[in-house]
Amino acid sequence: MDEHLHERIRDAVRSIPAGLVATYGDIADIARAPTPRLVGRVLSEDGHDLPWHRVLRATGTPAPHLARRQLELLRAEGVLAVNEKVDLRTYRWGVR
Incomplete structure (x- = not known):
């Protein structure tokens, strides 16, 4: 790369x-990367x-193997999840 x-x-x-x-x-868009992967x-x-x-899937969910820790860290910053899903309309950077 x-x-x-x-x-x-x-x-x-x-x-x-x-x-x-x-x-x-x-x-990926900000960095002009060819793919989110x-x-x-x-x-x-x-x-x-x-x-x-602070980086989630397009669905507002964390990767399964990181979910617990990622949601704990987000919760500590005031980002709340319901059923392990963050509401992107509320918490998405640049889209407010």
Whole structure:
């Protein structure tokens, strides 16, 4: 992967304010990445120091293997989920 693209993805995730969320697609659009899956790959391989928990699927749900921890971190920032789903109309960054 292009190093500049990698850093654009990291910068986009880093810029999500506490208390808000973005989708993998939102981050891909901001970073001009070809696919949201690439965002997931960057976060899984090099996202430990980023607010990775603020990035959700387009449905407002976390990845199943991260759900418990991700929802705990979001709850601590005031982002509430119902049935493990965040209301993107309420908490989505840039869409208010």
